[in-house]
Amino acid sequence: MTAAAQPAFKDRAKAALADPTLKLAIDRTTGNAERKRAAALAAFPEFESARARGKAIKDHVVAHLDHYLEMFERNAIASGAQVHWAADDAEARAIVTRICLAADAKLVTRSKSMLGEEIGLPHALADAGIERVETDLAEHIIQLAGEPPSHIIWPAMHRTREQVAELFKAGHHPPPAAEDPATMVQSARIQLRAKFLNADVGISGANFLVADTGATCTVTNEGNAELTTTPPRIHIVTAGIEKIVPSTAHAFALLRLLVRSATGGEMTQYTTFHCGPKRPGDADGPEEMHIVLVDNGRTRMLANEFREMLRCIRCGACMNHCVVYRQIGGHAYGGTYPGPMGSVLTPVLDGLAASRDLPNACTMNGRCAEVCPVGIPLPTLLRGWRRRSWREGLEPSSLRAGIGIWAQFARRPRLYRLASRIGVRVMRLFGKGGWISRMPLAGGWTDYRDLPRPPGRTFMEQYRDQQKGRRQ
Structure with a gap:
């Protein structure tokens, strides 16, 4: 199946998340691989x-x-x-x-x-x-x-x-x-x-x-x-x-x-x-x-910001430790190479326009870079694809508009703090038992996992109270 004929990444990921047998198979293999690698490195x-x-x-x-x-x-x-x-x-x-x-x-x-x-x-x-x-x-x-x-x-x-x-x-x-x-x-x-x-x-x-x-x-x-x-x-x-x-x-x-x-x-x-x-x-x-x-495409990588990906020795450790891969498996990525290393390589092979969702699927927790045996900074390379996607105008207009609105608030600290105070208090209304299972505009998260119910105050409010307590 060609890249153009495949379902979109989000549809593939959604189907994978709905497959309990797949999750069982992934957990068996990657969990065992993670334990064996840890034991091998300890020795x-x-x-x-x-x-x-x-x-x-x-x-x-x-x-x-x-x-x-x-x-x-x-x-x-x-x-x-x-x-x-x-x-x-x-x-x-x-x-x-x-x-x-x-x-x-x-x-x-x-x-x-x-x-x-x-x-x-x-x-x-x-x-x-x-x-x-x-x-x-x-x-x-x-x-x-x-x-x-x-x-x-x-x-x-x-x-x-x-x-x-x-x-x-x-x-x-x-x-x-x-x-x-x-x-x-x-x-x-x-x-x-x-x-x-x-x-x-x-x-x-x-x-x-x-x-x-x-x-x-x-x-x-x-x-x-x-x-x-x-x-x-x-x-x-x-x-x-x-x-x-x-x-x-x-x-x-x-x-x-x-x-x-x-x-x-x-x-x-x-x-x-x-x-x-x-x-x-x-x-x-x-x-x-x-x-x-x-x-x-390898010589093209020599001359651009993805050069370090040519170090890869194809060990698979990055995907064994990837929180995204371990939820959706390899087929959801849609390319030859899955996981973090695939999210860097697939845009090289298939073009960024056809695969821009892959770099954006990363949580940027950095675990892949920690376990890479040749020190490839995978999160940095994935951010490179995100920057290029933004420069080339490949992001959906709804996303660009949303980030533009957020930027307006972020440039105005007082307005941002006000919105944060209102936001955390509104979010608490949807919480039950310490978790939020449904909330408007948060379906991308809550469809598959619960969101922790936030405290009643923002981080900055709690920080200021803490500082006051230390001065007293």
């Missing part, structure tokens, strides 16, 4: 110094992006890989489908890659008549459901175990014998094993691109990336140009941050570096390796 006292180093690595790479990309290209070609450059999503799709069609590929396996989702690769393969099989367990679930990912680490986190069992019963032949996790995982293995072994092309993303070796790095806990990239004749990597790091040592420095922030572990089960196709004497591996380096 890693070097985290702050590691975070400072990670930030420095990414800032250095972003400042010298052209140098390291050229180094990566030289070394990747020297290893036997073929490197392709894509300026935007359409060019990236065309390159991948052209490689697949030239190989007469009928079956393609794919390990989880948000970059693939960003460029619309699943739809492109379908349009080319190529069967696509998602091999990550969570991606397998949402492929059965016909849904996009709702989280960058746990794509199916919006689905409960009970819902997954129903999908497997309908989509697996034979269906799983029971609904416990172990049995369902085994059922998925049975379904996917033949696909792994018979695929013509395997497509992966890359967590890191290593400049001084030309290697690509994948990080998984299931081993599906290895089975996706090794048996097929052709391995295609799609990666954003910001994934570059100078060396393997720098990749491991960032891995220490990525894994702890994403899943609360010290290291994933599988961290694999792919360096070119199969060589003489190798036991296995693809005959061809293609690396598609995708820009798609």
Whole structure:
């Protein structure tokens, strides 16, 4: 579904808030992720110094992006890989489908890659008549459901175990014998094993691109990336140009941050570096390796106020701790990337006019910036989009008029204080038991939660009384 064809953000959010099963699924996953991250950091006292180093690595790479990309290209070609450059999503799709069609590929396996989702690769393969099989367990679930990912680490986190069992019963032949996790995982293995072994092309993303070796790095806990990239004749990597790091040592420095922030572990089960196709004497591996380096707006970010977003290592910690994401889930955001990081990136990818609601949905509590392993000031970047939206006249006329009225009061302290005194006293009339559940002009809040009943006096009135008491 295109951005234009989707319901508006507020309608998507309203539908998500009305879904109690979704809230249950989100709480299970994000709550567990938050606890595991906290435990991992408590056992890693070097985290702050590691975070400072990670930030420095990414800032250095972003400042010298052209140098390291050229180094990566030289070394990747020297290893036997073929490197392709894509300026935007359409060019990236065309390159991948052209490689697949030239190989007469009928079956393609794919390990989880948000970059693939960003460029619309699943739809492109379908349009080319190529069967696509998602091999990550969570991606397998949402492929059965016909849904996009709702989280960058746990794509199916919006689905409960009970819902997954129903999908497997309908989509697996034979269906799983029971609904416990172990049995369902085994059922998925049975379904996917033949696909792994018979695929013509395997497509992966890359967590890191290593400049001084030309290697690509994948990080998984299931081993599906290895089975996706090794048996097929052709391995295609799609990666954003910001994934570059100078060396393997720098990749491991960032891995220490990525894994702890994403899943609360010290290291994933599988961290694999792919360096070119199969060589003489190798036991296995693809005959061809293609690396598609995708820009798609990233160089524009280099020159504007959103440059710091290029540090992102896609750990998902910001959304796990986001009070908005944890209420509405990922699909309500409407773009490839949900949560705080998605609210910064989606206007880059889809245009601000189509996504101005996302920066405005943030509460600005700053939790996302606190947990970011590379110190991205996400609230600052979101405020940048708000300022740009205001300058470009994208805000609704009703909002601009409302803020104009508020500004008239704010510029006149006496009038503002009078309005505040009247306001808090009127609000108290709608309170019951210390809370306000309904009030005119406040439906955006009270439709979903109660508003605390304010004290009988304004803050300034209480402050003045307090100061008088201290002087007496």
